[in-house]
Amino acid sequence: MFDSRLRKLIDPPLDRLGGALARAGVGANSVTLAGFALGLLAVALIAFGLPLAALVPLLLGRLADGLDGAIARTAGRTDFGGFLDITCDFIVYGAVPLGFVLADPVANGAAGAVLLASFYANGSAFLAFAAVAERRGMESRAQGAKTLYYVGGLLEGGETIALFVLFCLFPSWFAPLAWGFGALCFVSAGARMLLAWRIFGA
16 A cells, blocks of 8 residues: 555665666576575574564565665566566565464464465455456556556555564564454455456456
C-alpha cells in the first residue's frame, strides 16, 4: 500500500549506490544471490530461537534486494535477472514465517500455516494479473521499472518487511500478528481478483 511512496524516498540513494557498484563491476545477480543467502541465514537463526540476531541478515538481505535492481538499471536489465530476483524474493518471504513455525510449532503452527496460505493466495493473484497484463501489452511505472506488470495491493513488500521486523522484535506476538496479517492478505488477494474481473472482463 505504501511501496510507491517509499520508492520515491529510497530509490535515489539506492540508485547512487547501485550505480557505483555497477561501475565497480559488481553484478546484479551476484547481489541478488547474496541477499538470498542473507535471507536464508536469517531464517536459520529464527528457527534456532535467535530472532533478534536474525534482524541483521534479514535487513541486509532486503537492502540487497533493492540494490540489485539499482545495479540492473545502470548495467542493463536481463530477463534471467528479473526471474532470479522474483524467485528469491518469494522463497525468502515464505521461509521467514516457516522459521518461526520451526522455532515453536505448538504456538506458531496454525497461525504460520494460515499466513503462508495467504501469501500464496496474494502472490498468485499478483503473478496471474501480471501475466495477463503483459499479454495485453499493459505497462505500469508505479513501482519504477519492473520485470513484470506491478499491480499494487493492500499489502506489499514494505508492509511485509515491517511485519517480519515485528516478528523478530516480539516473537511471542507471532501468532496474533500472523492471524491479522494473513486475514489482510486474503483481502488483498480478493481485491486483486476483483480488479482483474473489472479490467479483463468476466
